[in-house]
Amino acid sequence: MLSWIDWVIIAAYCGGFLGLGIYFKSRSGKSLSEFFLAGKSLPWWLAGTSMAAAAFSADTPLYVTALTRDGGIAANWQWWSFAFCHAISVFLYARLWRRSGVMTENEFAEIRYSGKPAAFLRGFKAFLFAVPMNCILMGGLPTLGLAKVLEGTVGWSPWVCIGFACAVAFTYTLLSGFWGVVYGELIQFGLAIVGCTVLAVLAVQHAGGMEAMKAGAIAARGAETLNFVPEFGWTGSFIDSALAVFLMYIGIQWWSNKNANAGGVLVQRMAACRTEQHALGATLWFNVAHYAVRAWPWIVCAIASLALYPGLKDGQLAYPMLMRDLLPVGLRGLMIAAFLAAYMGTINSQLNWGASYLTNDLYKRFVNPEASDGRCLWVSRVLMGALLAISAGVTWLMVHQPNGLVKTFQLLITMQAGTGLVYLLRWYWWRISAWSEIAAVAGSVVVACTLYGLEQAGVVKLNFVMKMLTTVSITTILWLLAAYLLPGTDMKKLEEFFAKVRPSGPGWRAVAWRLGLRTEPGLGRDLADWGIGLGFVFGLTFGIGKLCFFEWGSGALMTGGGLAAGVLLLARSRPRPAGTILRVPEVVKKAAAL
Template identity: 40%
Template sequence: MKQIDWLLVCLFPALSLLIGLLVSKRAGESSESYFLSGRNMPWWLLGASLVATTFAADTPNLVTEMVRTGGVSKNWLWWAFLPSGVLTAFVYAKLWRRSRILTDLEFYTLRYSPKMGGILRTFRALYLGVLFNVLTMAAVTLAAIKIGAVMVGAEPWQVILTMGVATMLFSTAGGFLGVVVADLVLFVVAMGGAIAAAWFVLDMPQIGGLAGLASHPAVAPNLSILPDFADWEVAVAIFIVPLAVQWWSVWYPGSEPGGGGYVAQRMLAAKDEKHSVGAVLFFQFAHYAVRPWPWIIVALASLILYPDLDSIERAFPDVAPSVIGHDLAYSAMLTHLPSGILGLVVASLAAAYMSTIATQLNWGASYVVNDFWVRHVNPEASDAEQVRVGRFATVALMVMAGVLALFLSNALQAFQILLAVGAGTGLLFLLRWFWWRINAQAELAAMIISFGVAVMMAFLAPDDWSDSFRLVASVAITTVGWLAVTFLTKPTDNQVLYDFVKRIDPPGPGWRKIRESAVREGVDLPTSPNRFLARGLACVPAALALIYASLFGIGALLFGQVGAALIYFAVAAIGGFVIWRLWPGLFEPEALLHEFSGKEKG
């Protein structure tokens, strides 16, 4: 690291702090300003913010570990979440924006009976806003620790103290507005750094460009985007189970079935329903189709320079043995970059860290304030007090995450912990908008059962049970459990359900009984055709074709497979065309929408 490198590394955190200070006055006007920036955000800014947030410092490490231990195809462990993301974009984003709530946890007091809904809301505020949030931030901080150890020889506590404090100050000052504005800058920097790293790694004589990389015997067997189905156990674990079960059944931060957490925060902050849908769709495309290949290229190249863990340990003898892992190979590859570019790439990773942690802090603090403090400590809290408590919660969350980071060992470990604890809850999150019978008791049971099952699978399950079998078993047990609780407990009060329908106007047959009951009781509920559900569901396969084909087309083009790339891009174009034709129908439920009906056209 030369002077120019240090200058670049310091520049972008300083820029983030400046943005936070510049918007701090506006952010502190009220809790809605601090946590949602007045609900007037455009889709492109919110989408870029989501991409920056999930462009975490641990993501390149996670992708590197997957590629090194299972090839490119192992990325299906996270690529498989795309169906959940596009379903959120085309179906749930409109519903979230209609709710007009401050945090997604307010959904519980909107959808369920007051007493049980309130209990659930409080439980989730602490369970997600504190426990899950701290675990997620700890995983990201662990990545920063590993990068700091390799790049500058920093001790873990030094990384936590410097980066953590800088991010904490930026987040507490600027609130949500500061986060999303800085995210736009940080995303550009982070993406530029990732591309620069891949470019210069490929230029190394040991690698020999894309052609040399693809033909190297250590790399060639790992290039396929599909697993080897001759090895059925691996194919099931990284492809079949993720695509068949994982995406709809597992709660995972940023990929929650039906949306939630900081994704819901962006949808709630959008100007209107169009901007809400547009933000999530832009996020899905950039997250899955645009970003992965620079990381994958560096990960593949690391197999040439650092073929095993021993080679990494020999190259970095001063790094603590506790942090040596395959995920460290990404940072190891960065040490070969030239001065200036090295600083840009390290700065991009620092930017990625700050973006992710700032979002997690603001989102978690919004839970603590809106869903715990105002409801249970001081219901009469002024806007100034709510902002003050939010800033204190931000500090506390950062401290807890920093401490926990010292006890984690690798990126995949945290990923698997989050998958295990959220297994089996996803289907409930999808259905609660469309089926009146789901109640607060069912949702509370789902969280308790999934956590208990995750603990049992970790400590009591036989050692020969594979991760995929454990996941499927956990999903089955949890799903049966919450369904049983649904039918064994009292339904939500009709009046609460009437109010929910009045505000959200949820489509589908799952609310027929409530609408019929409302007619008998003389309650006036919305009766619009609300055709957007059919249109939204039709957009889902089109979006999957657009994004997956773009992802694979870019990969094929990079490795010189021009014919395959053209086929992929043709499929992507068809998917994009279908979305373009269906788009108006998502927001004009009263229109006749003739374009796909020959009878109506005639």
């Protein structure tokens, strides 16, 4: 259990961040833009670190540890695969999001689409993502993760753990607004990385050193445990093999997910950046911090836990057990403070983001359009409390579920499967309509929940690959039918969107020609930069991973390759004009108008 020194460290952390919230209280209360977007003045390094901290919560070390114990290092492709969509966000979408000028992602609906379908889509997505999906995420992942850590290290009951965590996070978020969120996340990310790295070093030492640790993990789980990609052979059904899961991750999951073009908290931070270039730089730095930096201490701890606790059934408990058994006085308090930091980083972001949806896209848009900023700020704070209460209820339902973190993550992915392609194409193809998005969003939720209900009733039993394939296939058919059979977007609205955002590529050619304009082609260059960016991110990720396991030759080679890709990106980068507008011949304009 904790000593008085540990409690002093934890109390100092909580007091310090509440003080930070008080410091930013007056600044965040000036307007909705200040409260939700920090006045659109964030530099790239602060916005990018905030993105990474928002994705680093109390659940993620437990989730990655459980995932690695169950499937080896290669199982982390379940979340590594999202590097494809996060990297494409850097080069194809960061500038566009910043140009759109939106406060929330849902506001985009009425900039891109027209009429009542656009208004319905905005409100429907605001409620769906802010309440059920956001509360499942907050309650089933970070709050559940922190409750397990506190229960395992401090000995508190689950209710006390949940109440303590929610009270600290809510008070801080209520006071500070988005300014406090991003500056708090800067400190929280650094503290959490230091704490997790210290635990990884101690875990290796207690396992007998690096080579003894790896040997123990292989003895506990098998020779493939340390592989970065799964074995290409399989026994039994291919659809149940690790290779099939891997192919689904890199071939389907990343582009079918709702965050395929960024989305959510990433859009909020892009919109809060000073300029388009700062938005691009922030998203690129997020990719490096998220994939190459933060996770390797957890993976090392997972491998050490296989050597130290080979018979443990619930992999979620391995990380708290390492904290309890290995950390000395003082460091244990520092590590719990690090977990509080990681938890607060995510909860602060999700509460601020969720309240922005409900306030900007429901209350101010449909309930009280004439509401002042002061009234909206009051409403947003009330809504934060409601969201946190609902998420606490989700945590209570999940707290005794074995591997509940992994199950929650898979459920959220399945509920969003099939929407990503619409989100990718809506920027680059004029035919995507509000009905397309409605069909994709509603279809994915209905199909995923139907499959879940049938599975719980014992009617069907599908593995994760089959659930994804089924949901993506049905949802894609639904939104394609909606795009071609249901009413499209008004041409005037399409022309306004094109003039404001200036997307490149052939998908808007018909609209551009109606205006007598064409934009400088840049889609091919952006796609090439995406490929180089993937080399940069994956090279650093796997190179650093190899170095963490003392595989110096391959680690140096991969890291060098990643750095070379980064140098190439830097050489290709140049400030891009806000859209070079070129005139097309008048005859083309007249033909397009027919």
